[in-house]
Amino acid sequence: xxxxxxxxxxxxxxxxxxxxxxxxxxxxxxxxxxxxxxxxxxxxxxxxxxxxxxxxxxxxxxxxxxxxxxxxxxxxxxxxxxxxxxxxxxxxxxxxxxxxxxxxxxxxxxxxxxxxxxxxxxxxxxxxxxxxxxxxxxxxxxxxxxxxxxxxxxxxxxxxxxxxxxxxxxxxxxxxxxxxxxxxxxxxxxxxxxxxxxxxxxxxxxxxxxxxxxxxxxxxxxxxxxxxxxxxxxxxxxxxxxxxxxxxxxxxxxxxxxxxxxxxxxxxxxxxxxxxxxxxxxxxxxxxxxxxxxxxxxxxxxxxxxxxxxxxxxxx
Numbered sequence: 001x002x003x004x005x006x007x008x009x010x011x012x013x014x015x016x017x018x019x020x021x022x023x024x025x026x027x028x029x030x031x032x033x034x035x036x037x038x039x040x041x042x043x044x045x046x047x048x049x050x051x052x053x054x055x056x057x058x059x060x061x062x063x064x065x066x067x068x069x070x071x072x073x074x075x076x077x078x079x080x081x082x083x084x085x086x087x088x089x090x091x092x093x094x095x096x097x098x099x100x101x102x103x104x105x106x107x108x109x110x111x112x113x114x115x116x117x118x119x120x121x122x123x124x125x126x127x128x129x130x131x132x133x134x135x136x137x138x139x140x141x142x143x144x145x146x147x148x149x150x151x152x153x154x155x156x157x158x159x160x161x162x163x164x165x166x167x168x169x170x171x172x173x174x175x176x177x178x179x180x181x182x183x184x185x186x187x188x189x190x191x192x193x194x195x196x197x198x199x200x201x202x203x204x205x206x207x208x209x210x211x212x213x214x215x216x217x218x219x220x221x222x223x224x225x226x227x228x229x230x231x232x233x234x235x236x237x238x239x240x241x242x243x244x245x246x247x248x249x250x251x252x253x254x255x256x257x258x259x260x261x262x263x264x265x266x267x268x269x270x271x272x273x274x275x276x277x278x279x280x281x282x283x284x285x286x287x288x289x290x291x292x293x294x295x296x297x298x299x300x301x302x303x304x305x306x307x308x309x310x311x312x313x314x315x316x
């Protein structure tokens with residue numbers, strides 16, 4: 001495979017971290033991964049570590065950052081969702097400019113899944129109402145204006161009971177309501193001249209429906225974090241791997257996601273599999289995920305994940 005000049009070697013960076021559990025949830029204080037930790041009324045980001053990490057990512061050959069913003073910025077349109085330590089918009093714009101000058105492609109991410117919307121504060125409990133739709137449109141407009149990126153990651157993963165069963169407040173859209181809300185988000189993004197990128201979790205249990213109803217303008221970000229690419233694989237592995245093939249067969253552009261969370265081998269193994277499975281035309285890049293906040297205790301975890309991308313890039 002001849003590597004395209006604009007192939008995106010990307011990592012997901014968590015600027016805001018309120019995506020799991022209510023701030024009041026107890027019993028999940030812990031440990032290494034964001035999904036194990038309750039929401040916080042304060043920012044969980046170390047500015048010095050952030051700068052150091054950005055330098056390391058650049059040296060690692062990563063050319064694209066997907067920045068999960070959440071409530072990490074004081075938005076003009078909805079300052080009420082800010083928390084203690086949220087960056088001013090001026091400071092955030094200054095940092096985006098600095099990162100662009102370093103040569104990074106910058107892609108915003110806001111997760112509109114009902115499973116990962118604690119960052120929305122009270123609006124997360126107004127799901128599928130006119131007030132909710134207006135909030136989403138306002139925030140998308142403002143973020144698009146800040147980033148001026150051709151892409152926008154809209155999340156949409158894990159909207160299911162299994163993931164939310166320990167939440168204080170669990171909500172799951174399904175059927176036509178889920179599609180209605182997805183279409184609204186897509187429309188709001190495309191109105192700003194951006195292409196939506198989306199996790200393809202919904203496709204796992206509804207492959208035919210997804211392939212029929214999802215617009216080809218959406219870039220499919222299917223994720224798989226294990227290493228079982230053999231023919232004899234478990235159902236859990238199968239429903240996570242099969243979308244790569246189906247999406248290619250149906251002409252979707254893809255931006256696959258791997259992770260360093262469970263295996264050092266995953267990112268390279270997934271890159272090699274996708275290299276064989278996805279055509280040059282539709283293979284836009286590879287995304288590394290750590291699901292770790294940018295703070296001192298997790299700096300080695302973050303840099304190790306970047307090293308794994310660099311290794312996969314050498315073998316590409």
